[in-house]
């Protein structure tokens with residue numbers, strides 16, 4: 001099981017009310033959560049996140065511009081504590097700042113293990129800081145972190161190396177979105193870019209790679225409607241990556257019970273990740289086992305600030321059945 005992303009450093013914030021893993025108070029606050037989840041017998045990884053330019057001065061220490069690969073703003077608006085604002089022009093990180101963020105990922109991994117997590121997932125997807133270096137639409141650098149594919153992968157690989165050295169490769173996964181386009185992070189050569197990244201990851205013995213499936217072209221952003229899942233007939237699919245990577249391969253995005261079974265049977269992935277239907281079904285594993293009907297997710301509550309509504313108020317199958325009897 002993975003948690004949602006957790007911010008690794010004060011400059012990594014870009015959304016209201018997101019949890020962190022950098023102060024002792026935050027580490028201690030995680031402990032009972034981790035204990036309760038692990039008491040259910042699960043392996044529990046924490047996703048480590050730095051938003052980079054997907055932030056705003058209002059979130060940043062001393063009101064500075066947020067950081068990114070290049071001084072290029074994302075399009076659209078960011079939700080700040082003072083309402084929606086245009087994404088600001090970020091500042092291009094210096095090599096010293098890159099080294100500092102690498103070390104923040106390392107420290108966050110250590111903190112995660114101190115909080116009791118079994119491992120961490122490095123968030124290198126969805127247009128956040130590491131993806132802002134991977135993708136050519138965002139990364140306009142001319143130093144050793146920009147230009148060639150090898151240079152654009154350097155920051156991500158430095159983070160993987162630092163985190164793996166700190167906690168052991170078997171406690172490290174990485175999330176990658178070759179086709180997303182979320183937060184304007186796009187690349188004209190997604191296969192070449194991510195195949196290179198995977199060849200480098202093959203040299204490192206990490207727990208898994210976690211790839212996000214291409215989306216239906218008519219859908220917009222995370223959580224928007226997906227067509228019936230049909231990865232084999234999309235313009236793009238993950239098979240090149242699945243075959244390029246020698247270790248454990250997770251696929252995420254739009255899967256149902258049946259598409260997950262089919263994907264595993266066809267060797268499309270080793271594991272399937274479920275997002276929205278897991279959120280709406282706390283007993284998803286049990287429901288899958290007996291092929292029970294699922295609660296429908298409520299899109300309107302996906303990113304709201306409530307601590308319960310949309311997060312822990314979906315009923316289990318027993319609760320649904322008991323409420324029918326009552």
Ligand SMILES: Cc1cc2nc3c(=O)[nH]c(=O)nc-3n(C[C@H](O)[C@H](O)[C@H](O)COP(=O)(O)O)c2cc1C
Nearest residue numbers: 004005222223252253254255274275276277302303
């Ligand atoms: C409410 C919500 C929160 C999410 N938070 C994260 C996150 O923190 N990190 C991440 O990598 N993806 C996040 N996602 C994306 C999901 O992990 C997943 O990739 C997406 O929902 C597609 O999979 P699905 O079709 O099984 O839902 C989130 C999605 C939703 C709906």
